[in-house]
Amino acid sequence: MTGRAVGETTGGAVDDTTLTQGDIEYMYERGWTDGLPVVPPTRELTDELLATTSRPADEVIGRLDHLKREVTVELAAINSVMAGCRPEYFPVVLACWDALMLERATVGGGWQSTSGPAPLLVVNGPVRQRLGFNSTGGVFGPGFRANATVARAIGLIVRNALGIVPHVFEQATQGIPGRWAMCIAENEEESPWEPLSVDGGLPSGVDAVSTTLLRTSEYVDNRHTGDPEKLLADFADTISRTGSWIFRNATAGVVFCPEHAQLLAGAGMTKDDVRSWLVARCGRSTADLSRVGKSLSEKGVRGDHGDDGDHPRDGFDPLFAENSPKHLLIAVAGARNAGISMVVRLFTPWSGISARVDPPAATRQSVRLDRSNGT
Amino acid sequence: MALPAGTLASHELMSEATMRDEERFDHILDPTGQSRRSTQASSAAQRLPALANARVGLLNNTKQNAAPLLAELGRLLADGYGATVTIQRTKPTIAFPVDEPTLKEISAVSDVVIVGVGDCGSCSASAVADGIAFEREGVPAAVICSDAFEVTARAMAEVQGDAGFEFLMTSHPVAVLTPDQVNARAAELLPAVIARVTEQALTETAT
Numbered sequence: 130m131t132g133r134a135v136g137e138t139t140g141g142a143v144d145d146t147t148l149t150q151g152d153i154e155y156m157y158e159r160g161w162t163d164g165l166p167v168v169p170p171t172r173e174l175t176d177e178l179l180a181t182t183s184r185p186a187d188e189v190i191g192r193l194d195h196l197k198r199e200v201t202v203e204l205a206a207i208n209s210v211m212a213g214c215r216p217e218y219f220p221v222v223l224a225c226w227d228a229l230m231l232e233r234a235t236v237g238g239g240w241q242s243t244s245g246p247a248p249l250l251v252v253n254g255p256v257r258q259r260l261g262f263n264s265t266g267g268v269f270g271p272g273f274r275a276n277a278t279v280a281r282a283i284g285l286i287v288r289n290a291l292g293i294v295p296h297v298f299e300q301a302t303q304g305i306p307g308r309w310a311m312c313i314a315e316n317e318e319e320s321p322w323e324p325l326s327v328d329g330g331l332p333s334g335v336d337a338v339s340t341t342l343l344r345t346s347e348y349v350d351n352r353h354t355g356d357p358e359k360l361l362a363d364f365a366d367t368i369s370r371t372g373s374w375i376f377r378n379a380t381a382g383v384v385f386c387p388e389h390a391q392l393l394a395g396a397g398m399t400k401d402d403v404r405s406w407l408v409a410r411c412g413r414s415t416a417d418l419s420r421v422g423k424s425l426s427e428k429g430v431r432g433d434h435g436d437d438g439d440h441p442r443d444g445f446d447p448l449f450a451e452n453s454p455k456h457l458l459i460a461v462a463g464a465r466n467a468g469i470s471m472v473v474r475l476f477t478p479w480s481g482i483s484a485r486v487d488p489p490a491a492t493r494q495s496v497r498l499d500r501s502n503g504t
Numbered sequence: 505m506a507l508p509a510g511t512l513a514s515h516e517l518m519s520e521a522t523m524r525d526e527e528r529f530d531h532i533l534d535p536t537g538q539s540r541r542s543t544q545a546s547s548a549a550q551r552l553p554a555l556a557n558a559r560v561g562l563l564n565n566t567k568q569n570a571a572p573l574l575a576e577l578g579r580l581l582a583d584g585y586g587a588t589v590t591i592q593r594t595k596p597t598i599a600f601p602v603d604e605p606t607l608k609e610i611s612a613v614s615d616v617v618i619v620g621v622g623d624c625g626s627c628s629a630s631a632v633a634d635g636i637a638f639e640r641e642g643v644p645a646a647v648i649c650s651d652a653f654e655v656t657a658r659a660m661a662e663v664q665g666d667a668g669f670e671f672l673m674t675s676h677p678v679a680v681l682t683p684d685q686v687n688a689r690a691a692e693l694l695p696a697v698i699a700r701v702t703e704q705a706l707t708e709t710a711t
Binding site for chain 2: 152155156172197199200207208238243244285290296298432
């Protein structure tokens with residue numbers, strides 16, 4: 130992916146390096162980058178990505194009518210080239226996008242939110258090895274091209290094709306750390322449980338992506354106990370914080386490290402058992418919530434309702450509204466070298482639907498759009 | 505209002521020099537799909553000569569304190585200027601512009617409309633889209649946004665084809681104001697609301 134000779138500028142031949150640097154600066158000036166340099170998306174490179182999918186280049190795969198914007202397969206490909214994706218990553222980008230479009234927030238105002246959410250992308254199936262997605266040490270990145278560029282491609286599509294640019298239509302007060310950088314592969318080899326994509330309705334072993342928008346994340350480091358209930362109580366304490374709890378109920382996820390998952394499974398707990406244990410216990414006393422101005426009114430609105438709202442002061446507000454993977458998502462990723470897991474906060478409940486990654490297509494001629502309007 | 509460092513408006517992103525050099529970069533595909541600029545035209549409806557007997561519609565977007573702020577503005581317009589609040593509606597989806605049936609319902613019984621409060625990432629932009637929609641229905645609209653959301657509100661005006669659309673700004677934050685503070689805020693906004701929907705010029709800065 131070096132620069133291409135595209136002719137001369139001021140009469141003298143210009144070497145490829147100069148051209149590439151000029152291209153990169155041009156794309157900065159157009160406001161098309163996320164702050165890091167992007168790969169110049171030429172017709173040739175874009176066509177290489179389009180050749181990996183049977184979907185037509187002009188198929189509309191997302192739209193925000195209130196901003197008069199839409200995303201086509203071709204725009205997704207252009208932004209994926211810019212992100213640094215290899216052509217064979219493109220079916221994964223498309224699956225990520227398909228899964229994202231099933232999320233309530235992404236087709237509402239979520240991208241514009243002051244909460245500044247970003248997707249957690251979880252990859253399952255043999256595609257992880259085939260394309261080199263990291264599922265073990267340092268899984269939240271950086272350091273691995275597939276993980277880094279697929280997540281970045283989604284961010285560039287939102288920025289460029291949907292026009293959600295920071296300070297303009299993107300109004301994040303601070304935004305989540307790791308925004309557009311959270312693409313993890315599940316560590317299926319060291320997980321004692323079925324892949325997340327099975328919770329998302331697909332058979333085990335299928336190439337798939339599951340995704341939902343995150344609001345923040347926080348680690349749980351517990352290398353201190355072999356007691357499964359004490360370990361889960363440590364998770365329950367972190368999940369039950371008041372700071373991220375703004376509506377009647379909240380949603381969360383846990384990306385367990387292999388050590389924690391294996392400890393729980395070794396005690397005979399299935400993924401559903403773990404979820405049920407946490408759902409039954411996560412929450413706060415109404416006194417705690419009242420103390421931080423988040424008691425519940427009769428209408429179910431949290432706020433500073435004087436002393437203790439309409440709930441009895443000795444009551445308990447459960448954090449989760451439902452015992453389901455949509456409200457408490459569980460996956461396994463990371464190295465088997467320590468008991469360190471990640472609690473994540475979902476922006477809205479997960480759709481509960483995973484998207485298949487299309488199998489690698491035989492080399493095919495891509496369908497070209499009419500270029501008479503220019504690009 | 506001075507914007508903080510690093511704040512960019514979309515139209516400021518490309519320098520003139522870059523525009524001239526653009527042909528040099530024809531080999532680079534546009535990742536936005538926006539090859540043409542949208543055409544802009546004022547949406548402004550005819551202003552009212554005065555508010556006496558004017559029918560006022562209120563469109564509440566559900567943000568904290570939006571309903572009492574609009575209600576107080578309606579009360580001030582009724583008590584001081586002889587207007588009547590004829591309809592109050594609440595948007596079903598805060599992030600999106602008002603739906604067509606609600607737009608028609610309010611427009612049918614209103615001579616002026618007040619929309620607010622644009623006080624979040626998506627709803628500030630959608631409040632401006634609402635205002636432009638009412639103007640295009642022939643109803644002068646006063647849209648109230650928190651001043652923290654000026655840039656996104658302005659960007660939406662451009663997307664909706666009326667980049668010059670005027671909205672009213674009030675100091676951020678609005679959500680945490682007490683009832684007395686909400687009433688005071690309404691009183692502060694009142695001259696700007698009147699100037700926005702009538703032929704009367706604003707004599708002093710009201711926001």
